[in-house]
Amino acid sequence: MRITVADGEFDAPLWEPASGRGPGLVLVQEIFGLDDYLRSVAADLAALGYVVAVPELFWRVAPGWSSGHDEAGLAASVDVASRFDAALGVSDVVATLDRLRARTGRAGVFGFCLGGSIAYEVAVTARPDVAVSFYGSTVPDRVDALPAVRCPVQFHFGGHDPYIPRDAVQRVVDAAADVPHAEVHVQEDAGHAFHNHVAPLFHHPRAAAAAWDLTTAFLARTFPV
Numbered sequence: 001m002r003i004t005v006a007d008g009e010f011d012a013p014l015w016e017p018a019s020g021r022g023p024g025l026v027l028v029q030e031i032f033g034l035d036d037y038l039r040s041v042a043a044d045l046a047a048l049g050y051v052v053a054v055p056e057l058f059w060r061v062a063p064g065w066s067s068g069h070d071e072a073g074l075a076a077s078v079d080v081a082s083r084f085d086a087a088l089g090v091s092d093v094v095a096t097l098d099r100l101r102a103r104t105g106r107a108g109v110f111g112f113c114l115g116g117s118i119a120y121e122v123a124v125t126a127r128p129d130v131a132v133s134f135y136g137s138t139v140p141d142r143v144d145a146l147p148a149v150r151c152p153v154q155f156h157f158g159g160h161d162p163y164i165p166r167d168a169v170q171r172v173v174d175a176a177a178d179v180p181h182a183e184v185h186v187q188e189d190a191g192h193a194f195h196n197h198v199a200p201l202f203h204h205p206r207a208a209a210a211a212w213d214l215t216t217a218f219l220a221r222t223f224p225v
Contacts, residue, residue: 012054012096017225023051024106026110027052028115029114032073033062034056053099055095057115084114093122107128109130112135116135119133132215144175158207
């Protein structure tokens with residue numbers, strides 16, 4: 001799927017369930033780009049019955065970006081991400097959300113890492129039908145905006161994330177306690193990007209499995225196919 005915005009066009013590849021139809025989810029990437037990991041998540045979500053669109057966030061600064069998951073790949077991805085305009089990224093995801101909703105009738109947003117931060121901003125500023133945010137590093141500093149989120153929203157964090165201190169995670173936990181449609185899950189033994197099974201630097205299998213079970217249950221309850 002091609003998405004047109006004010007300053008150009010970008011790709012948002014689609015993964016569809018076997019039926020060819022279902023509610024939509026915009027899957028928002030980590031800094032590693034559209035890699036094997038993100039493709040596997042898109043396929044998993046499609047297998048649950050969702051039509052999944054994955055917008056290419058870095059099209060302005062590094063078209064087609066996808067990196068390895070070792071130290072060199074991480075450093076290269078951090079460099080690319082440093083040149084990325086997050087506000088334009090949010091706008092691109094909203095444009096993808098609107099296009100996907102026109103196709104499917106309902107559409108939500110789901111992101112990891114950088115994508116977790118963007119998914120939350122989209123939930124704050126737009127009107128997705130559901131939102132899932134995994135370890136978005138900007139979320140704790142934006143908890144004041146949580147009451148603006150009108151859809152069901154689920155957050156996931158690691159308790160030993162070097163990029164998101166545990167006291168910052170606690171701010172999200174505390175804020176969500178006052179928002180009935182928000183929930184926060186902390187995998188206390190895990191660090192950052194613990195769900196990424198192709199990144200040995202980060203992957204925590206037990207935490208990944210637990211968080212995915214919580215996520216699929218949340219989607220089944222709040223955004224059924």
